[in-house]
Amino acid sequence: MQCVTSTAFGPAELLHRLQARGSAAAVSPITHVExxxxxxxxxxxxxxxxxxxxxxxxxxxxxxxxxxxxxxAATLAQEGTHVVLATGTASGKSLAYQLPALNALATDPxxxxxxxxxxxxxxxxxxxxxxxxxxDGVRPATYDGDTPREEREWVRQxxxxxxxxxxxxxxxxxxxxxxxxxxxxxxAYVVVDECHTYRGVFGSHVAHVLRRLRRAxxxxxxxxxxxxxxxxxxxxxxTASRLVGLPVTAVTEDxxxxxxxxFALWEPPLLPPSTVALEDGDVELPPIRRSALRETADLxxxxxxxxxxxxxxxxxxxxxxxxxxxxxxALDEAVPGLGERVAAYRAGYLREDRRAIERALLTGxxxxxxxxxxxxxxVDLVGLDAVLICGYPGTRASLWQQAGRAGRAGGEALAxxxxxxDPLDTYLVHHPExxxxxxxxxxxxxxxxxxxxGPQLCCAASEAPLTQADLELFGGAxxxxxxxALIAEGALRQRxxxxxxxxxxxxxxxxxxxxxxxxxxxxxxxxxxxxTVDPGSSHVMLHEGAVYLHQGISYVVDELDxxxxxxxxHQEEPDWSTHARDVTNLSVVSVRSYVDAGPVxxxxxxxxxxxxxxSYQRRRIGSGEIIDTRPLDLPVRELRTTAVWFxxxxxxxxxxxxxxxxxxxxxxAAEHAGIGLxxxxxxxxxxxxxxxxxxxxxxxxAPTVFVYDGHPGGAGFSERAYExxxxxxxxxxxxxxxxxxxxxxxxxVQSPKCGNGNNPLNKADAVKVLDTVLAAL
Numbered sequence: 001m002q003c004v005t006s007t008a009f010g011p012a013e014l015l016h017r018l019q020a021r022g023s024a025a026a027v028s029p030i031t032h033v034e035x036x037x038x039x040x041x042x043x044x045x046x047x048x049x050x051x052x053x054x055x056x057x058x059x060x061x062x063x064x065x066x067x068x069x070x071x072x073a074a075t076l077a078q079e080g081t082h083v084v085l086a087t088g089t090a091s092g093k094s095l096a097y098q099l100p101a102l103n104a105l106a107t108d109p110x111x112x113x114x115x116x117x118x119x120x121x122x123x124x125x126x127x128x129x130x131x132x133x134x135x136d137g138v139r140p141a142t143y144d145g146d147t148p149r150e151e152r153e154w155v156r157q158x159x160x161x162x163x164x165x166x167x168x169x170x171x172x173x174x175x176x177x178x179x180x181x182x183x184x185x186x187x188a189y190v191v192v193d194e195c196h197t198y199r200g201v202f203g204s205h206v207a208h209v210l211r212r213l214r215r216a217x218x219x220x221x222x223x224x225x226x227x228x229x230x231x232x233x234x235x236x237x238x239t240a241s242r243l244v245g246l247p248v249t250a251v252t253e254d255x256x257x258x259x260x261x262x263f264a265l266w267e268p269p270l271l272p273p274s275t276v277a278l279e280d281g282d283v284e285l286p287p288i289r290r291s292a293l294r295e296t297a298d299l300x301x302x303x304x305x306x307x308x309x310x311x312x313x314x315x316x317x318x319x320x321x322x323x324x325x326x327x328x329x330a331l332d333e334a335v336p337g338l339g340e341r342v343a344a345y346r347a348g349y350l351r352e353d354r355r356a357i358e359r360a361l362l363t364g365x366x367x368x369x370x371x372x373x374x375x376x377x378x379v380d381l382v383g384l385d386a387v388l389i390c391g392y393p394g395t396r397a398s399l400w401q402q403a404g405r406a407g408r409a410g411g412e413a414l415a416x417x418x419x420x421x422d423p424l425d426t427y428l429v430h431h432p433e434x435x436x437x438x439x440x441x442x443x444x445x446x447x448x449x450x451x452x453x454g455p456q457l458c459c460a461a462s463e464a465p466l467t468q469a470d471l472e473l474f475g476g477a478x479x480x481x482x483x484x485a486l487i488a489e490g491a492l493r494q495r496x497x498x499x500x501x502x503x504x505x506x507x508x509x510x511x512x513x514x515x516x517x518x519x520x521x522x523x524x525x526x527x528x529x530x531x532t533v534d535p536g537s538s539h540v541m542l543h544e545g546a547v548y549l550h551q552g553i554s555y556v557v558d559e560l561d562x563x564x565x566x567x568x569x570h571q572e573e574p575d576w577s578t579h580a581r582d583v584t585n586l587s588v589v590s591v592r593s594y595v596d597a598g599p600v601x602x603x604x605x606x607x608x609x610x611x612x613x614x615s616y617q618r619r620r621i622g623s624g625e626i627i628d629t630r631p632l633d634l635p636v637r638e639l640r641t642t643a644v645w646f647x648x649x650x651x652x653x654x655x656x657x658x659x660x661x662x663x664x665x666x667x668x669a670a671e672h673a674g675i676g677l678x679x680x681x682x683x684x685x686x687x688x689x690x691x692x693x694x695x696x697x698x699x700x701x702a703p704t705v706f707v708y709d710g711h712p713g714g715a716g717f718s719e720r721a722y723e724x725x726x727x728x729x730x731x732x733x734x735x736x737x738x739x740x741x742x743x744x745x746x747x748x749v750q751s752p753k754c755g756n757g758n759n760p761l762n763k764a765d766a767v768k769v770l771d772t773v774l775a776a777l
């Protein structure tokens with residue numbers, strides 16, 4: 001094992017080193033330091049109903065007494081009240097549901113418990129915790145896609161504490177409910193862990209899966225108590241109630257002790273201006289910032305050299321690979337062999353690879369990980385000193401969840417948010433009050449989305465005929481309308497005893513909205529399966545000629561077979577990266593709501609979007625220079641969804657000083673910044689939404705900016721934008737106006753996913769467009 005230093009740096013020393021590193025720059029990259037003070041814990045006595053064997057098991061693990069919030073939530077659950085515990089990371093939410101669950105199993109030899117988590121890693125971590133408690137007769141087991149076939153039968157017949165995920169509940173347990181009859185008949189508790197992650201389309205699907213679970217349990221004469229655990233979030237009781245379809249009581253007062261947290265906001269420095277030689281002389285290019293990935297890799301290198309155990313959160317799978325590779329390279333140059341103590345971690349890895357990385361981090365063989373948000377959730381990573389967050393994760397809930405992964409044993413912790421060159425990140429590092437002074441967002445989900453409700457009713461009907469009472473469970477009037485549509489389509493048939501599923505097979509429904517079976521990435525020479533990519537991302541990540549990264553090794557795609565769902569790749573280290581270009585068209589289907597503000601109109605409604613990836617650029621690594629653009633022949637994808645859009649009369653734009661020739665660039669710039677800032681208002685990510693702007697749209701007959709949900713039927717994000725349009729557009733205007741660049745940059749109006757290569761864009765006129773809209777609204 002490589003010895004690093006005789007004394008590892010703590011969070012305070014690491015921040016001092018980073019500040020010293022930043023002071024060498026002309027402008028310090030640290031824009032703000034927030035210190036969250038330490039907090040003492042408030043313990044409560046063990047509830048009087050606790051079985052002595054269960055209490056002794058917790059005491060043997062060093063838990064002398066529960067914290068007040070744990071005891072309060074556990075007691076509500078034990079009394080049969082549906083409860084959600086919404087407190088900070090590392091506040092001990094596990095004990096709050098383990099206590100009533102294990103108590104039920106210890107006192108009733110026939111009782112069972114079902115635990116649901118959004119990720120397999122979290123379920124595996126919870127299983128380890130329950131096994132360590134050694135409570136007699138619990139027989140815990142995971143039941144997920146990694147469980148071998150022969151084990152599944154044992155779990156079904158003998159396990160009393162089953163840990164699974166919504167996907168497995170949907171695909172295996174509910175369709176086979178007859179085989180699970182004994183388990184469902186005795187089901188005392190359903191635990192829904194990390195329930196704040198169930199948002200958008202995925203959350204809407206999970207809401208119906210939980211209603212189907214309630215229906216299946218009722219079929220066997222049972223009504224289990226739901227215990228939900230959430231990160232701190234806005235309106236946890238309302239969100240949890242929407243998720244399970246029942247009234248839920250919230251416990252939000254966090255009584256756990258917490259070490260001090262130092263939270264720094266870091267803006268990468270501007271690179272020296274560069275010039276390009278043209279025939280009539282040199283032209284100076286606008287300055288660009290050092291990339292957040294490179295900055296994160298440097299900070300991670302500093303942390304590892306100092307022996308500080310650090311987790312870096314990166315937005316994309318590819319980004320996590322890039323940061324891990326750059327960090328390993330830099331460390332090996334400093335101390336040969338030290339790079340082996342850094343790894344990447346992301347979804348798409350094979351199970352054994354993921355488990356090996358988790359073990360290596362827990363044992364200390366690894367000092368640092370570059371991870372996607374796959375490790376954001378409660379997997380217990382003891383002893384981390386620092387967290388680097390490369391790019392705002394989209395919501396304040398996720399930001400605090402990621403920051404909370406450091407200092408979990410109650411020690412002091414450091415968190416650093418490194419801003420990407422992006423409108424929202426730039427806005428946040430210069431407006432710390434938007435990060436630290438505001439409540440966490442409410443989770444957005446919409447179980448009445450017809451594109452979710454219809455397929456879920458088909459699933460329910462295939463499990464058992466739907467009755468009139470079931471329609472109330474699934475949403476009342478909306479469910480009745482969906483059933484009528486399904487009868488007209490021939491999916492359901494009405495009989496006196498209810499509505500029946502008409503087909504032989506089961507309905508094909510994808511909970512996560514990824515568009516079907518993942519595309520397998522296969523190495524041509526060996527036939528080895530490297531990983532998987534969801535179908536929605538395959539056109540962008542796995543087109544012919546794309547550079548694909550896996551565990552720091554580069555591969556180039558030879559062939560993408562969408563029909564059979566695989567991509568063939570070969571290992572290669574090209575000196576370029578690839579960037580897909582696409583074309584989008586949009587037509588208005590219907591208007592659900594609108595505001596007439598004279599020269600400005602604000603609308604919310606349904607739209608049809610068609611999108612096609614038509615080409616890709618090869619760009620030189622390091623300089624970003626475009627080598628060439630190569631055509632692609634991929635199918636068109638169609639989407640019916642919801643959108644918010646505003647129109648501005650041409651006369652109003654001219655009066656504001658925008659020339660007709662500049663309409664396209666002004667609207668395009670406003671659209672990009674609007675998409676970038678929407679996550680400030682709704683619990684979405686800029687990759688959950690899309691946009692289109694045009695100087696004269698065929699359906700509105702006016703200059704128009706559209707922002708739409710990137711999911712069939714909508715996910716509630718554009719509706720939230722419509723409801724808070726003034727706040728959203730005011731933040732957008734401020735982000736553009738306060739940016740120091742002259743003509744627009746990634747920090748204000750350029751978009752990393754623009755299909756038109758960020759052209760045309762007019763920063764100054766975008767501010768005039770938004771001023772006109774805000775004045776009218």
